[in-house]
Amino acid sequence: MMSSSSPSMRGKVVAIVQARMGSTRLPGKSLLPLSGKPAIERLLSRLARAHQVDEIWVATSDKGENDPLVALVEGLGFPVFRGDENDVLSRFAIVAQKSGADAIVRVTGDCPLIDPVVVDSIIQHFRASDADFVSNTLSRSFPDGLDVEVFTVAALNEAASKAQDPFLRQHVTPYIHGRLKDRFPAGDFKREQVIWPQNYGHLRWTLDEAADADFLSRVFSDLPEQCGWLDVIAYCTANPALFFFNRSIPHNQGTTLDLQESRGRYQESNRLFERARQTIPLASQTFSKSYQQWVKGSTPLFLDRGRGGWVWDVDGNRYADFVLGLLPVILGYADPDVNAAMMDQMERGATFSLPTRLEMELAERLVRLIPCAEKVRFGKNGSDATTAAIRLARAKTGRDKVVVGGYHGWHDWYIGSTARRLGVPGVVQDLTENFAFNDADQLEDILKGQPDAFAAVILEPAGTVNPAPGFLERVRALTEQYGVVLIFDEIVTGFRMDLGGAQAVYGVTPDLACVGKAMGNGMPIAAVVGRSDIMDLMEDIFFSGTFGGEAISLAAAIATIDKLESQNVIPRLKTVGANFATMANGIFRDVGMDNYVQVTDIDWWPRLSFSEAPISGGLLTSLMRQEFVANGLLLGASFNLCLAQEDDGFQKHVEQGMRAAMEQVKEHMALPDPRMALKGDMIQPTFSVRK
Ligand SMILES: Cc1ncc(COP(=O)(O)O)c(C=O)c1O
Numbered sequence: 001m002m003s004s005s006s007p008s009m010r011g012k013v014v015a016i017v018q019a020r021m022g023s024t025r026l027p028g029k030s031l032l033p034l035s036g037k038p039a040i041e042r043l044l045s046r047l048a049r050a051h052q053v054d055e056i057w058v059a060t061s062d063k064g065e066n067d068p069l070v071a072l073v074e075g076l077g078f079p080v081f082r083g084d085e086n087d088v089l090s091r092f093a094i095v096a097q098k099s100g101a102d103a104i105v106r107v108t109g110d111c112p113l114i115d116p117v118v119v120d121s122i123i124q125h126f127r128a129s130d131a132d133f134v135s136n137t138l139s140r141s142f143p144d145g146l147d148v149e150v151f152t153v154a155a156l157n158e159a160a161s162k163a164q165d166p167f168l169r170q171h172v173t174p175y176i177h178g179r180l181k182d183r184f185p186a187g188d189f190k191r192e193q194v195i196w197p198q199n200y201g202h203l204r205w206t207l208d209e210a211a212d213a214d215f216l217s218r219v220f221s222d223l224p225e226q227c228g229w230l231d232v233i234a235y236c237t238a239n240p241a242l243f244f245f246n247r248s249i250p251h252n253q254g255t256t257l258d259l260q261e262s263r264g265r266y267q268e269s270n271r272l273f274e275r276a277r278q279t280i281p282l283a284s285q286t287f288s289k290s291y292q293q294w295v296k297g298s299t300p301l302f303l304d305r306g307r308g309g310w311v312w313d314v315d316g317n318r319y320a321d322f323v324l325g326l327l328p329v330i331l332g333y334a335d336p337d338v339n340a341a342m343m344d345q346m347e348r349g350a351t352f353s354l355p356t357r358l359e360m361e362l363a364e365r366l367v368r369l370i371p372c373a374e375k376v377r378f379g380k381n382g383s384d385a386t387t388a389a390i391r392l393a394r395a396k397t398g399r400d401k402v403v404v405g406g407y408h409g410w411h412d413w414y415i416g417s418t419a420r421r422l423g424v425p426g427v428v429q430d431l432t433e434n435f436a437f438n439d440a441d442q443l444e445d446i447l448k449g450q451p452d453a454f455a456a457v458i459l460e461p462a463g464t465v466n467p468a469p470g471f472l473e474r475v476r477a478l479t480e481q482y483g484v485v486l487i488f489d490e491i492v493t494g495f496r497m498d499l500g501g502a503q504a505v506y507g508v509t510p511d512l513a514c515v516g517k518a519m520g521n522g523m524p525i526a527a528v529v530g531r532s533d534i535m536d537l538m539e540d541i542f543f544s545g546t547f548g549g550e551a552i553s554l555a556a557a558i559a560t561i562d563k564l565e566s567q568n569v570i571p572r573l574k575t576v577g578a579n580f581a582t583m584a585n586g587i588f589r590d591v592g593m594d595n596y597v598q599v600t601d602i603d604w605w606p607r608l609s610f611s612e613a614p615i616s617g618g619l620l621t622s623l624m625r626q627e628f629v630a631n632g633l634l635l636g637a638s639f640n641l642c643l644a645q646e647d648d649g650f651q652k653h654v655e656q657g658m659r660a661a662m663e664q665v666k667e668h669m670a671l672p673d674p675r676m677a678l679k680g681d682m683i684q685p686t687f688s689v690r691k
Contacts, residue, residue, distance in 0.1 A: 011102025019109025145205030297680025306333030308644030332644030383409025406460030
């Protein structure tokens with residue numbers, strides 16, 4: 001630091017670091033250890049090396065929760081000012097006055113990688129110009145987390161006296177930099193930007209989320225304490241997976257969220273919906289992800305990104321996500337280990353002209369884990385795997401007909417047996433019979449009725465209800481008796497109930513099985529596995545596609561399965577599931593709704609189950625989904641689980657959101673006509689395969 005008596009153009013420059021303990025996303029973040037040292041200490045020791053700064057102050061709020069922060073900072077020898085929690089602008093004005101500053105450097109406490117050389121260069125620019133405000137934040141070329149704003153105390157004082165809006169007082173500089181002048185008053189100041197010749201503005205080095213802490217801890221543990229920002233760039237370039245640690249979190253989240261209060265909560269979703277419909281029928285690729293599943297007009301329709309258990313919609317609203325992409329996400333969105341494996345593979349290529357070793361490395365894992373698996377072939381969607389299994393069964397038996405028990409994908413042989421069979425030829429429809437889960441007598445009647453007709457029985461071995469004792473055993477015996485191939489569709493149960501699927505849990509081994517969804521933590525990968533003598537027919541039937549063997553999904557699946565195994569994820573998820581079920585049932589009881597809705601006690605996949613209610617099931621479901629999203633929960637028919645949901649903050653959010661939502665629903669139900677409470681269209685059932 002420059003001594004306060006040294007001559008300098010434009011007077012005394014005081015850096016004010018605004019910091020606090022309360023952060024909804026990362027409580028206590030100022031004291032969070034980053035590779036052993038609190039974040040604020042790292043920040044201050046780096047900032048103290050800036051030669052152009054005459055004095056450093058920390059401005060925090062007068063809330064008691066900041067006492068430990070104040071004690072640490074004072075212990076390090078820096079002056080502290082405590083003021084209003086929300087009026088940060090007045091904190092700055094008071095420190096400016098107390099310190100006798102002529103110019104202020106604003107640094108926020110979420111920038112532990114702040115670089116003294118960058119700070120100096122911005123102050124030098126300020127000193128050499130007549131600008132009122134100089135920063136590197138408006139035209140962003142430096143990573144987010146190296147933010148420096150320098151401004152005159154005259155500009156600060158004008159802001160402090162004229163800026164009235166709480167937003168302006170909380171964010172200190174918008175009145176001075178004028179970037180939001182279409183929405184908020186701004187002063188008439190001369191502003192300049194310092195821009196680095198290369199654009200690193202997409203990099204996120206700030207500390208706002210647990211993922212940021214992971215990234216910063218890695219940097220501080222691997223690089224010298226006082227490393228320069230270009231050293232960090234070089235380090236990240238040499239370790240490209242690091243870029244993915246926290247990449248999906250948006251910049252300047254606080255500002256976005258605050259601004260959004262003055263806009264419609266789903267404005268951008270609704271706008272995009274109208275646009276998407278011009279080019280995309282249904283405005284979605286999947287029925288269950290479409291507007292029909294939510295109260296359209298009062299719900300998010302497009303997501304922007306996800307991290308751990310959270311997703312953000314295109315309006316910036318955050319949700320605890322219990323849909324998880326319809327079950328593939330089992331670790332969490334953007335899991336760092338899976339991302340690292342994919343990144344590594346991306347560097348080598350995605351789709352090749354010959355097979356890669358990844359295919360057998362993944363196949364070997366499935367053979368080791370899944371009881372019926374002797375051989376393996378991969379597809380992209382679950383439907384690829386189920387259709388391949390049916391073709392194999394037909395090839396093996398020389399028969400055409402199949403019996404189905406569950407949902408098995410979008411292809412003709414299955415969809416022909418459902419209510420949504422438009423476009424499926426009648427001759428194909430006639431080849432498929434349905435039987436009810438847990439009704440082995442019905443299955444027996446079907447097989448006995450045409451003993452030589454059926455090639456396969458395919459069923460989900462478990463799901464919304466557990467198989468009755470002896471049911472799966474009887475299905476196994478019947479299929480053997482009638483020479484029918486037994487296929488377990490484990491697209492949902494695989495890697496969720498057990499690493500070996502439901503067949504490992506219930507000890508009944510089918511001839512073939514299909515897995516998909518959770519196996520790649522969100523990447524498109526599925527597999528048909530089974531007995532060698534049947535699987536070897538793959539060399540005679542035709543199951544073959546350009547993207548079979550696509551390597552990034554294979555790498556993701558290997559990393560996912562390895563993590564599921566090494567971190568004992570499945571039992572942990574069951575604990576999470578049981579806790580959510582208990583929590584939700586407690587809330588239903590507390591608000592007096594437990595007669596109408598409960599959560600089933602299936603710990604690996606708890607589901608909402610509805611009983612007779614004074615309003616229709618469709619209306620109750622619609623009101624619940626409407627209030628869930630309003631309270632930050634993307635929750636449909638079930639609690640789809642992922643490892644990141646173990647997080648305490650996540651669980652608290654869910655409990656609070658669910659309680660608030662259900663209290664609201666209870667009030668709606670007391671209205672003379674509860675339909676009055678719907679703020680959009682009622683949800684539409686796709687076709688019911690899961691009661
Ligand atoms: C049990 C089951 N089988 C098959 C499928 C079809 O999988 P995909 O949608 O990936 O084609 C699904 C999808 O939800 C499923 O739940």
